Amino acid sequence: MTAEYLLRRIGVFFLVVWGAASFNFILPRIADVNPIEERMSQLASRGAVSSGNTEAMIKHFEKRFGLDKPLWEQYVRYIWNFARFDFGFSIAFFPTQVRSVISQALPWTLVLVTVSSLIYMFLGMALGALVAWPGASRAFKLLFPPIMALSAIPYYLVGIALIHFFAFQLEWFPLGGGYTVGSSPGWDFDFYLDAAKHAILPALAIILVSIGFSAIQMRGMMVTTQGEDYMLLAEAKGAKSWRLFAWYGVRNAMLPQITSFALTLGHVVSGVILVEVVFGYPGIGTMLLQSIRNFDYTLLYGIVYLVILSIALATLILDLIYPRLDPRITYAPRS
Amino acid sequence: MTTAQPESQGSMFDTTIEHQEGSGFVRSLLAPLRWMRDYPTLWAGLFLLAFMVLFGIVGSQFVDPELARAGTVEIDLSPGQTVDYRVKGEDRSAFSVLGTDSQGRDVWAVTMLGTPLTIYVGFLAALIGMTIGTVLGFIGGFYGGIVDNFFKSFADMLITVPVLMILVVVAVTLKSSIDVTQQALIISAFVWMWPLRTIRAQVLSMRERAYISVAQISGANTLEVIFLEMLPNLLPFLAASLATAVATAMLTTIGMDALGLGPQNQPTLGNTIYWALFYSAPFRGIWWWWTPPVLALALVFGSLYLITAGLDPLANPRLRRQV
Amino acid sequence: MSAETHANGGHSAALDVNDLGVSYYTSSGEIKAADGVSFSIMPGKRMGLVGESGSGKTTTALALMRLIKPPGRITKGSAVIDGIDLLSLSEEEMRTAKLSQIALVPQGAMNSLNPVAKVKNQIIDGLRDHDAQHSASQYRELVTELLDKVGLNRQVGDMYPHELSGGMKQRVTIAIAISMGPKVIIADEPTSALDVVVQRQIMETLAELQDELAAAILLIGHDIGLMAQFVDTLGVMYAGRLVETGTLRQLLSEPKHPYTQMLIDSLPSLERKDRKRGDLRGIPGTAPSLYALPSGCPFHPRCPQAMDICPSEEPLLKVVNDDHVANQGEQQAACLLY
Ligand SMILES: Nc1ncnc2c1ncn2[C@@H]1O[C@H](COP(=O)(O)OP(=O)(O)O)[C@@H](O)[C@H]1O
Ligand SMILES: [Mg+2]
Numbered sequence: 001m002t003a004e005y006l007l008r009r010i011g012v013f014f015l016v017v018w019g020a021a022s023f024n025f026i027l028p029r030i031a032d033v034n035p036i037e038e039r040m041s042q043l044a045s046r047g048a049v050s051s052g053n054t055e056a057m058i059k060h061f062e063k064r065f066g067l068d069k070p071l072w073e074q075y076v077r078y079i080w081n082f083a084r085f086d087f088g089f090s091i092a093f094f095p096t097q098v099r100s101v102i103s104q105a106l107p108w109t110l111v112l113v114t115v116s117s118l119i120y121m122f123l124g125m126a127l128g129a130l131v132a133w134p135g136a137s138r139a140f141k142l143l144f145p146p147i148m149a150l151s152a153i154p155y156y157l158v159g160i161a162l163i164h165f166f167a168f169q170l171e172w173f174p175l176g177g178g179y180t181v182g183s184s185p186g187w188d189f190d191f192y193l194d195a196a197k198h199a200i201l202p203a204l205a206i207i208l209v210s211i212g213f214s215a216i217q218m219r220g221m222m223v224t225t226q227g228e229d230y231m232l233l234a235e236a237k238g239a240k241s242w243r244l245f246a247w248y249g250v251r252n253a254m255l256p257q258i259t260s261f262a263l264t265l266g267h268v269v270s271g272v273i274l275v276e277v278v279f280g281y282p283g284i285g286t287m288l289l290q291s292i293r294n295f296d297y298t299l300l301y302g303i304v305y306l307v308i309l310s311i312a313l314a315t316l317i318l319d320l321i322y323p324r325l326d327p328r329i330t331y332a333p334r335s
Numbered sequence: 336m337t338t339a340q341p342e343s344q345g346s347m348f349d350t351t352i353e354h355q356e357g358s359g360f361v362r363s364l365l366a367p368l369r370w371m372r373d374y375p376t377l378w379a380g381l382f383l384l385a386f387m388v389l390f391g392i393v394g395s396q397f398v399d400p401e402l403a404r405a406g407t408v409e410i411d412l413s414p415g416q417t418v419d420y421r422v423k424g425e426d427r428s429a430f431s432v433l434g435t436d437s438q439g440r441d442v443w444a445v446t447m448l449g450t451p452l453t454i455y456v457g458f459l460a461a462l463i464g465m466t467i468g469t470v471l472g473f474i475g476g477f478y479g480g481i482v483d484n485f486f487k488s489f490a491d492m493l494i495t496v497p498v499l500m501i502l503v504v505v506a507v508t509l510k511s512s513i514d515v516t517q518q519a520l521i522i523s524a525f526v527w528m529w530p531l532r533t534i535r536a537q538v539l540s541m542r543e544r545a546y547i548s549v550a551q552i553s554g555a556n557t558l559e560v561i562f563l564e565m566l567p568n569l570l571p572f573l574a575a576s577l578a579t580a581v582a583t584a585m586l587t588t589i590g591m592d593a594l595g596l597g598p599q600n601q602p603t604l605g606n607t608i609y610w611a612l613f614y615s616a617p618f619r620g621i622w623w624w625w626t627p628p629v630l631a632l633a634l635v636f637g638s639l640y641l642i643t644a645g646l647d648p649l650a651n652p653r654l655r656r657q658v
Numbered sequence: 659m660s661a662e663t664h665a666n667g668g669h670s671a672a673l674d675v676n677d678l679g680v681s682y683y684t685s686s687g688e689i690k691a692a693d694g695v696s697f698s699i700m701p702g703k704r705m706g707l708v709g710e711s712g713s714g715k716t717t718t719a720l721a722l723m724r725l726i727k728p729p730g731r732i733t734k735g736s737a738v739i740d741g742i743d744l745l746s747l748s749e750e751e752m753r754t755a756k757l758s759q760i761a762l763v764p765q766g767a768m769n770s771l772n773p774v775a776k777v778k779n780q781i782i783d784g785l786r787d788h789d790a791q792h793s794a795s796q797y798r799e800l801v802t803e804l805l806d807k808v809g810l811n812r813q814v815g816d817m818y819p820h821e822l823s824g825g826m827k828q829r830v831t832i833a834i835a836i837s838m839g840p841k842v843i844i845a846d847e848p849t850s851a852l853d854v855v856v857q858r859q860i861m862e863t864l865a866e867l868q869d870e871l872a873a874a875i876l877l878i879g880h881d882i883g884l885m886a887q888f889v890d891t892l893g894v895m896y897a898g899r900l901v902e903t904g905t906l907r908q909l910l911s912e913p914k915h916p917y918t919q920m921l922i923d924s925l926p927s928l929e930r931k932d933r934k935r936g937d938l939r940g941i942p943g944t945a946p947s948l949y950a951l952p953s954g955c956p957f958h959p960r961c962p963q964a965m966d967i968c969p970s971e972e973p974l975l976k977v978v979n980d981d982h983v984a985n986q987g988e989q990q991a992a993c994l995l996y
Contacts, residue, residue: 234783243783
């Protein structure tokens with residue numbers, strides 16, 4: 001991997017992050033709204049924030065954003081704060097820091113996204129590979145159409161149906177949330193078990209829908225690998241069929257999955273955010289909905305910035321580890 | 336992301352599959368008819384989509400829009416009951432096919448009016464986005480250079496960003512309520528990237544192929560080359576891109592709606608889902624509130640999926656041999 | 659090149675192919691890509707198989723390896739090694755026979771190696787699945803030895819295919835093919851994608867190793883000029899049929915089948931070293947479509963010596979030896995002239 005490629009790739013990362021931060025800065029100024037002041041008085045009028053507090057808050061924000069200073073200085077200050085993940089106080093939860101509000105929600109989302117992505121990738125690749133493999137059971141072919149049909153529907157709509165059948169009617173799972181209300185989040189086994197029970201349906205909504213994407217791409221690639229010359233030679237070697245399947249078929253066919261995962265991560269996360277909204281799952285999505293309803297701009301901007309940053313970071317990491325999976329990609333200068 | 340897809344070069348099986356390149360204008364006009372016979376999936380998708388559009392457009396003519404307003408009818412009535420409602424001072428009663436919601440709307444009326452609205456937003460945003468993407472793709476593929484480089488890089492960057500997040504910021508900050516057309520316009524700014532990539536790649540690969548150069552040498556001007564030689568061959572790609580773009584745009588619009596950022600006071604399918612969630616309908620077992628919009632959306636998304644899948648063998652002839 | 663007789667008396671052939679038939683069943687009909695192909699190769703001998711592109715050479719090679727995939731199917735025939743008919747073995751028996759009895763050096767070596775696996779693992783792979791009970795260090799030694807045999811440095815074992823040149827890749831596939839000392843090696847255009855200098859080197863390596871193993875080799879190619887320098891016997895394919903077989907000398911000096919005659923005539927003089935590439939391109943007319951094969955002798959529309967019966971009667975291979983070359987072994991042609 002050349003330093004040049006690395007630098008360019010990291011450059012793109014910072015460009016995206018800087019773009020996200022600047023966007024948050026510029027938009028309200030173009031729209032010529034001072035959301036902070038406006039919303040706080042609005043909230044105060046609804047009695048959401050006590051008026052004594054409001055005074056203090058407005059002062060605080062004016063000072064923080066240096067609204068009396070020239071625009072470029074405000075901008076530099078703003079970017080500098082975002083770079084340090086300092087988003088100031090949440091308007092709705094004053095005087096809690098946005099950072100600490102987010103850090104409560106973030107682990108929930110992170111675990112949900114990671115675990116369901118791993119599961120759907122694994123199941124999708126397995127299903128797609130087996131459907132395309134002549135030696136495999138016909139049963140996989142029967143699984144394919146329903147999985148494909150589900151893949152056209154957004155996660156959270158499937159989530160609503162899952163709630164109705166499995167939580168409301170059959171009562172197998174709790175009705176939403178991330179843990180049983182009243183039980184305090186702790187680090188003991190019972191809490192984990194409870195949290196897992198709450199996570200199954202949201203995860204299932206994501207998995208059921210995503211398997212199809214992964215499976216259809218995998219199927220196409222598996223068909224392609226079977227026409228490849230290396231597969232023919234492997235068969236001519238008398239390699240066992242599991243080896244043909246795993247090391248010649250799947251190993252090659254899975255490579256584009258990594259790329260598509262990186263490309264669709266944004267969609268996946270947007271989908272997960274809505275799934276959280278549907279289930280009232282205590283992650284970033286529910287927090288986002290709250291910030292929208294509360295006109296909590298500082299929280300909203302913080303969340304959006306962090307989500308964009310996380311996805312850019314994940315994409316960067318995937319891009320950098322890709323050469324480990326595909327030796328043909330070295331990012332080395334062409335010789 | 337930099338990748339190399341393992342391309343088989345000259346595997347012995349390749350030579351046996353003849354892929355007909357369209358040539359000539361008449362043939363390209365007849366092509367759609369041929370596809371319908373040969374591609375049942377595509378056909379089924381188009382049929383389903385046409386049905387959903389007609390269903391909405393025709394159906395909405397027979398629905399009293401008042402019924403889709405909150406507070407006109409009794410709340411939480413399950414399907415098949417007779418409801419009383421007040422419109423313009425008159426008391427009426429009617430049979431409610433799909434029941435009523437917790438805000439006093441008739442679910443049938445809401446679904447009927449919402450389906451065309453949501454499809455409209457999806458198509459309008461997609462068509463605008465497609466046009467932008469296709470034009471940029473053609474320019475980029477044909478002329479290359481710094482402009483091409485800029486848009487290609489910008490598209491690559493934007494593709495990885497969660498568009499919904501940006502739209503949330505826009506919608507919340509602008510705070511003034513938008514209507515469906517404005518929503519479509521905003522969304523269209525984020526659906527041009529995939530068309531650009533697809534068309535650009537195709538234009539590049541077609542430029543390599545012989546018949547374009549022949550046409551260019553024989554003195555045809557660029558526009559003629561584009562419209563007579565390239566566009567007909569790009570039809571499957573354009574159609575597939577459009578179907579994908581419509582799906583993406585619809586996904587985005589109902590996503591915004593479901594977060595409460597949709598056009599206010601419009602019974603779009605996404606708004607209906609927002610209110611159903613707001614009133615915890617799934618947790619209260621009021622299935623008739625969310626089922627119709629979810630089903631309508633599933634059918635529209637399904638039809639778009641069938642169209643894309645049906646076009647796949649045309650756009651990627653390599654796949655054909657698996658059948 | 660030897661001129662001794664090996665006419666079927668006494669010792670038996672390393673590979674004996676009889677009436678092999680392969681068809682592809684496509685939507686536009688059945689393609690008989692190989693039909694009634696019969697030939698045999700004696701141990702330690704090299705047979706060349708030539709023919710235009712699409713004449714069924716690869717199909718024949720793959721059929722012998724039992725690698726014909728749907729929509730193709732082996733419809734008839736036998737291929738006997740050591741008294742065992744490969745075509746009637748069970749899947750598992752055939753799997754074991756590959757590499758140990760019969761091995762393939764494939765066409766298109768450019769893409770014949772798994773792009774994501776190191777060369778050494780691709781060599782070991784095959785051995786592992788033949789239940790070779792070797793320790794890791796034994797495998798390492800074996801890989802070094804095999805690479806050495808095909809003229810490659812031991813470091814190549816730790817490299818990935820994309821780091822190798824075309825010639826090196828082809829050498830790796832040869833190393834794989836000889837890794838279990840098979841009795842028969844099939845090399846399908848092993849040099850077609852390589853430049854002329856490398857072609858010769860590869861052919862020499864292959865010939866050397868085959869001598870060492872005393873294996874029989876079926877060498878497929880369309881460059882008769884190159885092939886003539888390596889093979890003992892030659893078979894000519896046309897439209898899925900073997901139209902003529904015999905020793906190299908017989909076919910070069912006394913070709914019987916009009917198609918062979920045209921082939922040989924179209925070759926630049928073999929003696930002239932400066933133009934020895936003899937591609938089969940200079941034949942008038944086009945190769946027939948296998949979907950709609952001409953009736954009778956499939957060559958008759960292009961044949962300068964066609965007779966009235968040619969469109970109606972299908973010729974079979976028969977012995978056509980001229981007396982004065984009888985001692986060179988059997989020469990057969992499928993032509994109604996004889
Ligand atoms: N997978 C396949 N499906 C259909 N036809 C095939 C397939 N593979 C080969 N053929 C046909 O079989 C004939 C012989 O092909 P091949 O054995 O590859 O010829 P050669 O190796 O002599 O060039 C060709 O006409 C080709 O069209
Ligand atoms: Mg061949």
